Amino acid sequence: MSNTYFIPPDFIGERIDVVLSRFTGVSRAKCSELITAGEVVLDGKTVLKSSAKILGAGILEVQLPPPPSLEAVPTPAPDLEIIYQDQDIVVVDKPVGVAAHASLNFEGPNVLGALLAMGVKLTTSGPPERKGIVHRLDVGTTGCMVVAKTELAYTKLKNAFRERSVTKIYHALVQGHPDPLSGTIEAPIGRDFRHQWKMGVRQDGKFALTHYDVLEVMPSAALLEVHLETGRTHQIRVHMAAIKHPCVGDEMYGADPVQASALGLERQWLHAVRLGFIHPRTLEYVEFTSPYPADLANSLQQLRQC
Numbered sequence: 001m002s003n004t005y006f007i008p009p010d011f012i013g014e015r016i017d018v019v020l021s022r023f024t025g026v027s028r029a030k031c032s033e034l035i036t037a038g039e040v041v042l043d044g045k046t047v048l049k050s051s052a053k054i055l056g057a058g059i060l061e062v063q064l065p066p067p068p069s070l071e072a073v074p075t076p077a078p079d080l081e082i083i084y085q086d087q088d089i090v091v092v093d094k095p096v097g098v099a100a101h102a103s104l105n106f107e108g109p110n111v112l113g114a115l116l117a118m119g120v121k122l123t124t125s126g127p128p129e130r131k132g133i134v135h136r137l138d139v140g141t142t143g144c145m146v147v148a149k150t151e152l153a154y155t156k157l158k159n160a161f162r163e164r165s166v167t168k169i170y171h172a173l174v175q176g177h178p179d180p181l182s183g184t185i186e187a188p189i190g191r192d193f194r195h196q197w198k199m200g201v202r203q204d205g206k207f208a209l210t211h212y213d214v215l216e217v218m219p220s221a222a223l224l225e226v227h228l229e230t231g232r233t234h235q236i237r238v239h240m241a242a243i244k245h246p247c248v249g250d251e252m253y254g255a256d257p258v259q260a261s262a263l264g265l266e267r268q269w270l271h272a273v274r275l276g277f278i279h280p281r282t283l284e285y286v287e288f289t290s291p292y293p294a295d296l297a298n299s300l301q302q303l304r305q306c
Contacts, residue, residue: 035048039064091144123154189201201238248299
């Protein structure tokens with residue numbers, strides 16, 4: 001599988017294996033193997049060394065091997081709980097450290113594998129590794145997530161998320177005190193190719209809209225209720241960082257590591273507290289909630305006592 005990437009001037013001076021890894025999501029070691037095998041071309045010339053540096057803007061081409069099958073397989077996730085299920089949908093309380101579905105870049109448990117291990121039958125709609133998945137939560141984000149069990153549910157819920165008719169409410173603990181106390185952030189989000197796995201506000205990104213209200217103010221932080229209209233990757237984390245109020249514990253997006261360590265946080269303070277939508281079969285509005293998990297509740301209580 002041949003892939004072509006435009007290398008902007010930002011990467012001048014960096015090693016080709018590092019840049020290639022950021023663009024492809026493939027490990028740096030594997031990128032070095034591809035270079036050694038002559039599978040990487042920069043501006044029409046085969047790259048000979050992994051340590052070669054990017055000298056200017058250019059075109060990078062790489063011949064990637066076909067990805068392995070990511071078919072969902074039963075894999076227990078002991079802390080995952082089912083909030084609700086019927087013939088069409090299953091709503092889970094996703095714990096930290098569990099992905100929505102299997103991927104090339106994560107070897108831990110995932111929601112689909114956990115549901116299959118629990119005997120839940122899911123729809124065959126969707127790609128093999130994402131059957132029934134209509135939306136996702138980050139590995140480090142906890143809370144309400146719905147999965148489709150039938151083709152009817154998959155089709156209608158996918159459309160509902162696409163049309164932004166789903167109620168998606170999160171609570172986020174952020175550094176500092178946002179001003180104004182209620183606001184809307186509209187800023188396009190795209191991949192930040194300077195850092196693997198990271199997103200950022202980019203002019204060429206996808207439209208993203210976030211509404212927030214401050215629920216509680218503490219000396220060094222504020223608890224927000226966040227309403228997402230769109231569902232871009234890392235949307236809340238990116239938008240909060242963009243207004244200089246990153247989620248507490250979110251070191252990837254500029255949060256204070258000293259504060260995170262003091263609070264015992266090993267991930268961003270972000271939780272999907274409420275999820276509501278029109279049920280695909282009954283056509284009645286249904287809504288589900290999730291309480292804060294222990295690590296978030298404990299860190300919040302520590303800040304309240306400061």
